[in-house]
Amino acid sequence: MKLVSRKKQLKLARISLRRWRSALRRRAKEHAHDAGTRLASRKIVTISPPAEFSFSKNYDATVRCLRDLKSAVFAKNGEGKRAEIFLDLSKVKNISLAGALVLGAEIHRWRKQRGPGLRARNINEWTPRVRRILTSIGFFKLLRVKIPNRIKSEADSSEVTILPMISSTELSPELLQKILEDLRSVAEILHQDPFVYGALVEAAYNAKLHAYPEDHDYEFPPIIQGWWATASWNPEEGIVKFLVYDQGVGIPATLPRWQGWEQIRAWLSSTLGSIAVNLKDSSNLIQAAIRIDRTSLQGGHGKGLQDVIAPVEGTPGSSVRILSGNGSVLYDHSGNIEKKDEALHIGGTLIEWRLPVGTHERQ
Numbered sequence: 001m002k003l004v005s006r007k008k009q010l011k012l013a014r015i016s017l018r019r020w021r022s023a024l025r026r027r028a029k030e031h032a033h034d035a036g037t038r039l040a041s042r043k044i045v046t047i048s049p050p051a052e053f054s055f056s057k058n059y060d061a062t063v064r065c066l067r068d069l070k071s072a073v074f075a076k077n078g079e080g081k082r083a084e085i086f087l088d089l090s091k092v093k094n095i096s097l098a099g100a101l102v103l104g105a106e107i108h109r110w111r112k113q114r115g116p117g118l119r120a121r122n123i124n125e126w127t128p129r130v131r132r133i134l135t136s137i138g139f140f141k142l143l144r145v146k147i148p149n150r151i152k153s154e155a156d157s158s159e160v161t162i163l164p165m166i167s168s169t170e171l172s173p174e175l176l177q178k179i180l181e182d183l184r185s186v187a188e189i190l191h192q193d194p195f196v197y198g199a200l201v202e203a204a205y206n207a208k209l210h211a212y213p214e215d216h217d218y219e220f221p222p223i224i225q226g227w228w229a230t231a232s233w234n235p236e237e238g239i240v241k242f243l244v245y246d247q248g249v250g251i252p253a254t255l256p257r258w259q260g261w262e263q264i265r266a267w268l269s270s271t272l273g274s275i276a277v278n279l280k281d282s283s284n285l286i287q288a289a290i291r292i293d294r295t296s297l298q299g300g301h302g303k304g305l306q307d308v309i310a311p312v313e314g315t316p317g318s319s320v321r322i323l324s325g326n327g328s329v330l331y332d333h334s335g336n337i338e339k340k341d342e343a344l345h346i347g348g349t350l351i352e353w354r355l356p357v358g359t360h361e362r363q
Helices: 006-041 059-074 097-114 128-136 139-143 173-189 194-210 251-257 261-276 282-294 306-312
Strands: 044-047 084-087 160-168 227-234 239-246 319-324 327-332 337-341 349-356
Touching: 044 059, 059 084, 059 097, 084 097, 097 128, 097 139, 097 160, 097 227, 097 239, 097 349, 128 139, 139 160, 160 173, 160 239, 173 194, 173 227, 194 227, 194 239, 194 306, 194 349, 251 282, 251 319, 282 319, 282 327, 282 337, 306 319, 306 327, 306 349
Parallel strands: 044 084
Antiparallel strands: 160 227, 227 239, 239 349, 319 327, 319 349, 327 337
């Protein structure tokens, strides 16, 4: 047996330790290189919304951004893999309530398609007003996106949320009754007739019953096949806004299935002449559906647009805006209609009611 002195044992131990540390450093460098290579090869799609995220003020850019997001969510590369998506909200200076609702619906679809785990990135760089609006309407809570506690405490005084963002694929009587009870409580405080909020429930029925035909060839699959809603009060303007959105085919695409379709065609022909025979302008179709449905004797949930426009009729300063397919229709308290056809499909139907507080009297 060969004996080794204590001094030599320590020397051999130091040599072994240096070799071990050198091997660790070499492995760390190799791991970092491999990780860097993987990161460099991973495709990241950045979606940058416009500074003014609003359908009324910046329709084309807002819808184009939403289309970019949907395209990125469903896109795959040649290997069947999906790119990472970064939705950069730091450049948004203002977001409307309608814009926030539709964006929330699209992120909801994103989460369903890609799985849970979304997080808010660079939230400290967002415009404070945008951050406050999204927080106050329950945007992050609905989408299960974690944000810092200090952000949660931020409040937006310009828009008071009276119905946090909700989403459902069902027409549960319990859910709808809960929504109506909450809004009726608000109506009592704001001296409104609670009748007006029944329109929100009817729009939800319309979305569930008609928005998602099974045989439609969707550009972007409606994975959730639900509806989204929210409501707010602007104290400075004295206006209550409540909105419902779905990701369906749009009202114009559903009308040929409606029993009043031939009446719509007849009305368009009598109003617009022979050019109406092959007319497919979305705004004209929505206008015709409103006119025909107002005189219809049919009743019950989800039967048409008569319940959608009812809250604004006869109430000065009130209006309902319907964005559906490519059509944009604004219906005011006097029955006047402003209409426009947009170049881009909104990706469903968005209905927004605007009612002055304290002046509504049920007709």
